[in-house]
Structure formats: C-alpha cells, structure tokens
Amino acid sequence: MINDAIEKGNDAAGCIPGNLAYIKDEIIQLVDVLSTTPVELITLQMLDDSFFKMKLLSITAKINIDASDIKLFEKIQAFSDALYAAAVFCGTIIKPVAQLTPRQEKINVMQNIVYMENVLFFYTSGELEYLSREPVGSENRVQKTDFDELKAKINDFKKTAFYAERDENDVSVFKDIASKLNNIVSALHHLADKLGKQGGAIKVIADEQKRLADKTLLLIKEIEGL
Numbered sequence: 001m002i003n004d005a006i007e008k009g010n011d012a013a014g015c016i017p018g019n020l021a022y023i024k025d026e027i028i029q030l031v032d033v034l035s036t037t038p039v040e041l042i043t044l045q046m047l048d049d050s051f052f053k054m055k056l057l058s059i060t061a062k063i064n065i066d067a068s069d070i071k072l073f074e075k076i077q078a079f080s081d082a083l084y085a086a087a088v089f090c091g092t093i094i095k096p097v098a099q100l101t102p103r104q105e106k107i108n109v110m111q112n113i114v115y116m117e118n119v120l121f122f123y124t125s126g127e128l129e130y131l132s133r134e135p136v137g138s139e140n141r142v143q144k145t146d147f148d149e150l151k152a153k154i155n156d157f158k159k160t161a162f163y164a165e166r167d168e169n170d171v172s173v174f175k176d177i178a179s180k181l182n183n184i185v186s187a188l189h190h191l192a193d194k195l196g197k198q199g200g201a202i203k204v205i206a207d208e209q210k211r212l213a214d215k216t217l218l219l220i221k222e223i224e225g226l
Contacts, residue, residue: 001089002042005082006035012075019133020064022125025155026057027079029162047087049115049165054080056119060126103226106219110174113212113219114165117181120212121154124188124205131198142194150191153184171223174216181213 009031016024030050037046058076065072100108132147157180164173188206192199 001082001086002034002039005079005086006031008075008079008082009034012072012079015072015075016061017065020061020129022122022129023057023061023064025125026053026122029158030054030083033162042090044087044090047083047090051080051083051087053119053122054083056122060122064126103223104169106223107169107171107174110216110219111165111168113216114161114174114177117177117209117212118158118161118165120205120209121158124202125151125154127201127205131195131202142191146191146194150184150187153180153187157181157184171220175220178213178216178220181209181216185210185213 009027013024013027013031016027030053033046034042034050054076058080061076062073128147128151132144157177160173160180161177164177168174185206188202188209192203192206195202
C-alpha cells in the first residue's frame with residue numbers, strides 16, 4: 001500500500017504546473033518521506049498527518065488550478081485516496097502506543113507544533129509565490145532577491161522540520177528549529193514592512209510563527225527541568 005501511494009504521489013507531482021511549484025514541492029516532500037522511511041518505522045501518525053496535509057493541498061489546488069484540468073485533479077485525488085487507504089490498513093495492524101512519560105508528552109506537543117509550522121509555511125510559500133508575481137510599489141524597494149532569500153530560508157527550515165514533526169526525540173533538534181524559525185520571523189517582518197499594505201498576510205503569519213517558536217522554547221525549558 002505504501003508503494004502504491006508513492007507511485008500515485010509521483011504521478012500527481014509530475015502534473016503540477018510550474019506556476020504552482022510550492023504545491024508540487026509539498027507533494028514531492030510527502031513522497032520522499034514515504035519512500036525513504038523503512039517500512040517498519042512508518043507510523044499511523046505519519047500516514048494520518050500526510051493524508052491531512054494532502055487534503056490541504058487538494059483544496060489549494062482546486063482554488064488555483066484551471067477547473068478544466070480534470071486529469072490533474074484525478075491524480076491528486078488518487079494520491080490522497082492511496083494515503084487514506086494506507087492509514088486505514090496500518091491502523092488495523094499497528095499496536096497502540098504505551099502510556100507516555102511526561103518528557104514524551106512534551107515532545108509530542110513540540111512535534112505537533114512543528115507540524116503546524118510546516119502547514120503555515122505551505123501557505124506562506126503560496127503567498128510569496130503570489131506576491132513575487134504581483135507588481136509592487138517602487139517606494140517599497142522590494143526586489144526579487146527579497147523573495148528568493150526568504151524562500152531559501154523557509155526551504156532550509158522545512159528540511160529539518162518536516163522530519164521532526166514525526167518521531168524526533170532529540171531536544172537539540174527542536175532548539176535548532178526554534179532558532180531557525182525566529183530568524184525567518186524577523187525576515188518575514190522585514191519583508192512585510194517593505195511591502196506595506198500588501199504585507200498584511202505575511203505579518204499575520206510571522207506573528208503566529210513567533211508564538212509557536214516561543215511555545216517550543218518554553219517546552220524545552222520544561223523538559224530540561226524534569
């Protein structure tokens with residue numbers, strides 16, 4: 001079932017048009033996790049998270065892709081259905097997790113926070129893609145490099161965070177994530193200031209990411225105090 005999901009994910013990614021690269025990148029990342037994780041380490045939570053994220057991608061695709069492209073929608077739906085089938089199957093064979101220790105409970109909360117950060121950055125990537133194609137006032141002094149540098153920082157963050165949202169237990173990884181996130185938050189605020197009124201959505205996202213970073217650092221302190 002996992003191999004079926006991987007195959008359908010690659011088919012879907014191959015059909016995404018270039019102007020929606022941020023959607024294609026997310027699908028490729030989902031497929032990469034499934035294809036590089038040993039079968040015995042694939043968890044029900046991993047599949048559930050992937051299915052939920054794919055639902056978000058499906059909704060976004062329907063909003064942004066020409067409704068006449070039925071083939072593309074069918075491939076996206078096929079990948080989503082394959083993830084759901086794999087999750088249902090794994091749910092029948094994976095044993096329930098034993099009661100968690102206080103440390104593991106806090107780590108699970110941090111994993112959930114990272115998951116939310118990744119979802120927010122998906123929408124951030126979409127907003128940046130839109131803004132970079134829109135004409136901006138010369139008084140804002142916004143250049144293409146402003147968008148490119150921010151996208152690069154986000155992609156670097158996601159390389160670490162995408163895996164940490166699942167079975168990561170090393171607290172130092174979450175410290176690194178929080179540090180990278182705070183750097184991105186500063187860059188988002190800087191870009192929002194340059195954009196003026198056009199940067200409203202970016203500022204809202206930055207404020208929410210800052211809140212999540214602060215929550216992660218607080219949980220790390222609590223874990224270190226156990």
